[in-house]
Amino acid sequence: MNWEAILAPYSQVVEELKVKLKGMRAQYEYESRHSPIEFVTARVKPVSSIMEKAEKKGIPLDEIEQNLQDIAGVRVVCQFVDDIYTVVEMIRSRNDLTIVEEKDYIAREKRSGYRSYHMIIEYPVETIRGMKIVLAEVQIRTLAMNFWAINEHSLNYKYEGAIPDDIKIRLQRAAEAAFKLDEEMSKIKSEVREAQRVFHRK
Ligand code: 0O2
Secondary structure, three states: OHHHHHHHHHHHHHHHHHHHHHHHHHHHOOOOOOOOOOOEEEEEOOOHHHHHHHHHHOHHHHHHHOOOOOOOEEEEEEEHHHHHHHHHHHHHHOOOOOOEEEEOOOOOOOOOOOOEEEEEEEEEEEEEEEEEEEEEEHHHHHHHHHHHHHHHHHHHOOOOOOOOHHHHHHHHHHHHHHHHHHHHHHHHHHHHHHHHHHHHHH
C-alpha cells in the first residue's frame, strides 16, 4: 500500500482544521474576550497505529478509510467544561463540514475514567484529482481531562494496553479528582475571568 499517497489528504485536513480552529481562538483574542479554545493540536495517525487498530477491529486494509474515523485527529483543549460545549456549538454551526457522530464521554465517562467530547466529521478536501470527503475526529476536552488522558495514554503504551489493576484503580481515582478540579474551577470561574481581564489590561 502506498501509505504516503493515502495519508496525504488526511495531512491536508488536519492542517486546514488546525488553521480554522486556531483562527476562532484568534478572533476571541482580537475582541479581548475569553476564548473557549485554549489550544489546538492535530495529528495524522501513524501507519503502525492504523494497522494495529484495523487488526484489533477486524477491518480489512482496503476498507480502512471508510471505517477508521480517527486517521485525521484534531484536539481542542479548553479551560472550562462549559467551554467544551461552546466549541461543540461552534463546530455544529459551521457549514464547511458535516457532523456524522457525536460521543459525549463527559456525561458518560469511559470505564478507564476517560472524559472528552468527540465529534466525527466529514470534511471535504480539494486534491489534484478533485474533491475528496475525509473522515476526521475532533476531541474536545479541558486541560485537566487532557492531563489525565496524556498520562493514561503513556501508561497504556508502557504496559502495552494491559495496565495492572491497582494502577487502573488509581487512574480512575485520578480521573475523578481531575473532574472535581474542573467542577471547582467552574464554580470560581467568574473570579478567574475577572483576574484574567485585569491581567490583560496591565
Ligand atoms: P490514539 O493513540 O490516541 O490515536 P474504541 O473502539 O473504543 O477503542 P473508537 O471506536 O475508535 O475506539 O472510538 P473512541 O473510543 O470514541 O475514541 C478513540 C480515541 O479516543 C482514542 O484513539 C483515544 O485518542 C481516545 N480515547 C478513547 N478512550 C480513551 C482512554 O480510555 N484513554 C485515553 N487516554 N484515550 C482514550 P486511539 O486510536 O485509541 O488512540
